[in-house]
Amino acid sequence: MTGTTRRGRGTRAGLDRERILNAARDLDPATLTMQQVADALGVDRKALNHHVTDRESLLEMLAVDAFRRRFSSSELDLGSTWQDACRGYAGALVSSLMDIGAWVDHLPFTTPDDLAIIDPAEELAARLRAAGFSLETTSRGMHLLMSICQGFAREVVTAGYSAQDPQVAHLRDALGASTGGYPVLRELIDAEIDNHGEAQFRFDVDAFIAGMERLL
The missing domain is CATH 1.10.357 (Tetracycline Repressor; domain 2)
Known part of the structure; x- marks a missing residue:
């Protein structure tokens, strides 16, 4: 067999929650996949299912871990x-x-x-x-x-x-395309208050x- 030697499932693959977190913490949550984490750990993709069922549960676990460490x-x-x-x-x-x-x-x-x-x-x-x-x-x-x-x-x-609220920007564009009306909303937008x-x-x-x- 060539390449990375993959081990079996769950605990037999030497996996635990901390190992999974360590392998995934620095990955981009926007593009993170179960396969990426499995590759980083050198295990079969199915081995992760002993600890996390899918990508969403993995992302939740990583988010809670990041929050716990920061809040503590x-x-x-x-x-x-x-x-x-x-x-x-x-x-x-x-x-x-x-x-x-x-x-x-x-x-x-x-x-x-x-x-x-x-x-x-x-x-x-x-x-x-x-x-x-x-x-x-x-x-x-x-x-x-x-x-x-x-x-x-x-x-x-x-x-x-940013101080610029995307929703305010959309509203400004909508009001800009209209003629007259909505004087109070226009006043609020022109005030450019940082929300x-x-x-x-x-x-x-x-x-x-x-x-x-x-x-x-």
Whole structure:
């Protein structure tokens, strides 16, 4: 036999989750295939199925790994109040999501334990409960805060970290092709407000906190 000697399936091929992650971390998520990873490991493509079922599950595993490593290394300051905790948690979450770049599109984002961020999530939940929020409001509030962070980070990554919002650009083109009308939308577009910068993120979190304070 010539070329790379391939071994069998699963554990008999000497595979484990960490070996797969190490082989795939530096590959481009846009073009990543199961075959690429198998080739990098020197195993048969089917050997990967013992640990990952398909390309999507592989991309999710890599995205979670990238997020875990980035979030665990971030400097998390939750302050002393529940408002501080919301701002600190959200800031670390967004910076971590933005830092993993293209992997963010493949990150499953449902509950805190899915992303291995238990400790700060527990502290945030405890602060909210101690402030007087019910279990339901705490759960819904944390879900909303994470959704805000996820949406903001994904928009920034998709836009290439640019202040120019692609959707605003499309709207500008559409309005430019029309005659008259829509004066307020035209005014907003002409103002060229940066909706992808730090000021926008602070606004998002402040609006969330104001809403939670109203619920108290």
